[in-house]
Amino acid sequence: MTRDPILEEIRRIRLEMDEACQHDEQLFYEYMCQVQEKYRDRLVRRSPQPALIPSSMPLPEQAHKGDPKASAT
Numbered sequence: 001m002t003r004d005p006i007l008e009e010i011r012r013i014r015l016e017m018d019e020a021c022q023h024d025e026q027l028f029y030e031y032m033c034q035v036q037e038k039y040r041d042r043l044v045r046r047s048p049q050p051a052l053i054p055s056s057m058p059l060p061e062q063a064h065k066g067d068p069k070a071s072a073t
Contacts, residue, residue, distance in 0.1 A: 017031070
């Protein structure tokens with residue numbers, strides 16, 4: 001396997017953060033919330049994009065129009 005210095009650094013930093021929080025998930029979560037608040041102006045939040053529907057697929061409200069089986073029920 002190829003050595004990746006970027007991944008090694010990320011893993012080292014993650015381990016340091018985990019050790020600083022005494023391997024406690026709640027402390028780690030609280031720490032990450034503090035970091036998020038500290039760098040709030042740098043974070044990007046995108047609004048969700050609508051799902052893409054291929055043009056060959058009918059929209060849900062059009063799915064049964066013209067379908068003889070759908071009108072027979």
